Amino acid sequence: xxxxxxxxxxxxxxxxxxxxxxxxxxxxxxxxxxxxxxxxxxxxxxxxxxxxxxxxxxxxxxxxxxxxxxxxxxxxxxxxxxxxxxxxxxxxxxxxxxxxxxxxxxxxxxxxxxxxxxxxxxxxxxxxxxxxxxxxxxxxxxxxxxxxxxxxxxx
Amino acid sequence: xxxxxxxxxxxxxxxxxxxxxxxxxxxxxxxxxxxxxxxxxxxxxxxxxxxxxxxxxxxxxxxxxxxxxxxxxxxxxxxxxxxxxxxxxxxxxxxxxxxxxxxxxxxxxxxxxxxxxxxxxxxxxxxxxxxxxxxxxxxxxxxxxxxxxxxxxxxxxxxxxxxxxxxxxxxxxxxxxxxxxxxxxxxxxxxxxxxxxxxxxxxxxxxxxxxxxxxxxxxxxxxxxxxxxxxxxxxxxxxxxxxxxxxxxxxxxxxxxxxxxxxxxxxxxxxxxxxxxxxxxxxx
Numbered sequence: 001x002x003x004x005x006x007x008x009x010x011x012x013x014x015x016x017x018x019x020x021x022x023x024x025x026x027x028x029x030x031x032x033x034x035x036x037x038x039x040x041x042x043x044x045x046x047x048x049x050x051x052x053x054x055x056x057x058x059x060x061x062x063x064x065x066x067x068x069x070x071x072x073x074x075x076x077x078x079x080x081x082x083x084x085x086x087x088x089x090x091x092x093x094x095x096x097x098x099x100x101x102x103x104x105x106x107x108x109x110x111x112x113x114x115x116x117x118x119x120x121x122x123x124x125x126x127x128x129x130x131x132x133x134x135x136x137x138x139x140x141x142x143x144x145x146x147x148x149x150x151x152x153x154x155x
Numbered sequence: 156x157x158x159x160x161x162x163x164x165x166x167x168x169x170x171x172x173x174x175x176x177x178x179x180x181x182x183x184x185x186x187x188x189x190x191x192x193x194x195x196x197x198x199x200x201x202x203x204x205x206x207x208x209x210x211x212x213x214x215x216x217x218x219x220x221x222x223x224x225x226x227x228x229x230x231x232x233x234x235x236x237x238x239x240x241x242x243x244x245x246x247x248x249x250x251x252x253x254x255x256x257x258x259x260x261x262x263x264x265x266x267x268x269x270x271x272x273x274x275x276x277x278x279x280x281x282x283x284x285x286x287x288x289x290x291x292x293x294x295x296x297x298x299x300x301x302x303x304x305x306x307x308x309x310x311x312x313x314x315x316x317x318x319x320x321x322x323x324x325x326x327x328x329x330x331x332x333x334x335x336x337x338x339x340x341x342x343x344x345x346x347x348x349x350x351x352x353x354x355x356x357x358x359x360x361x362x363x364x365x366x367x368x369x370x371x372x373x374x375x376x377x378x379x380x381x382x383x384x385x386x387x388x389x390x391x392x393x394x395x396x397x398x399x400x401x402x403x404x405x406x407x408x409x410x411x412x413x414x415x416x417x418x419x420x421x422x423x424x425x426x427x428x429x430x431x432x433x434x435x436x437x438x439x
Contacts, residue, residue, distance in 0.1 A: 017160065039157070045256070061187065129257060
């Protein structure tokens with residue numbers, strides 16, 4: 001089936017089998033390997049991308065469902081050589097160790113801060129409930145989200 | 156984790172969708188948050204998926220003469236963040252906020268969840284307590300069915316071949332009725348091990364209205380009639396709540412699995428019911 005998907009403001013036209021998962025489409029057909037595959041069972045959130053401006057687990061969306069729609073992946077976050085405020089905050093606050101969960105985590109945090117510009121610690125933890133990190137114990141991630149919220153408020 | 160092959164259609168009208176469902180081993184795709192995992196595990200291998208996402212009139216929340224109608228393709232996130240529901244049917248909005256996680260709520264739909272009939276889904280507890288109805292449409296007509304008649308068994312409903320669930324109907328909450336939803340979740344999946352939904356009206360210190368429904372306890376979510384009967388007309392206090400909640404799993408074939416034994420689940424049912432009653436009483 002022929003589909004046309006806009007990813008990070010660039011339009012891609014490809015032919016895919018209906019059973020192709022969005023995460024495989026992004027990684028293998030488009031070469032956008034920043035979106036990671038962790039559990040492949042809708043649990044870990046490593047494959048989180050934005051579909052029409054809301055976060056989804058791309059292992060649990062079919063590529064054909066994204067036909068005609070807009071997607072943002074981690075590759076679309078930085079612009080003009082400048083890191084996105086959330087990326088910058090993760091870097092400054094050491095919000096990662098191995099980094100495997102980070103692309104998905106950053107997408108979820110971006111949505112969280114769009115929905116709630118100054119979340120409490122509890123709201124932050126609730127907002128990233130769909131993203132598992134097995135390294136940090138989340139503390140530095142929560143710190144990074146708070147720093148990103150401050151940076152965005154000051155910007 | 157790759158599904159078996161299937162054909163895919165994304166009709167733009169309901170009548171087209173009904174037609175597509177008629178002619179082969181076809182299955183409806185809503186948000187896909189239960190179906191796609193089942194396809195990947197090859198627990199489901201339909202010949203065709205009929206995606207409802209491109210049918211514009213299936214995504215809405217509207218009030219009509221004391222009834223709130225919710226389109227089948229309305230996402231959990233939309234239910235959770237609806238101002239109309241927060242004001243007029245808060246139990247449903249707060250229950251939606253408990254489902255899965257943020258990404259699942261962005262994608263999963265109320266119609267998909269209800270039609271899938273997972274015995275541990277969150278919605279049925281609230282919807283049974285609300286005495287919700289579902290609207291089912293087929294090529295030959297439509298019918299509106301009470302949810303407790305719609306839910307037959309685990310993953311089994313009275314939806315017939317060629318029918319599509321298009322709407323969920325809930326009442327505008329009554330004046331003076333407070334609500335609560337309590338759940339203990341299985342932390343990896345986010346599914347309720349036990350969830351208890353309560354609607355409680357208190358007048359002059361006595362229970363004037365009560366509805367209690369549970370999910371996750373047995374093969375089917377259910378109204379806990381024994382709890383309701385124990386409370387109706389009696390005092391609305393902690394002792395009465397605890398005594399009534401002890402009936403929460405009465406007559407139920409309680410599930411046992413790696414997350415909770417039947418005895419533990421039955422005990423959890425009583426505890427969550429008591430806490431939900433207390434929450435509702437506290438917010439009244």
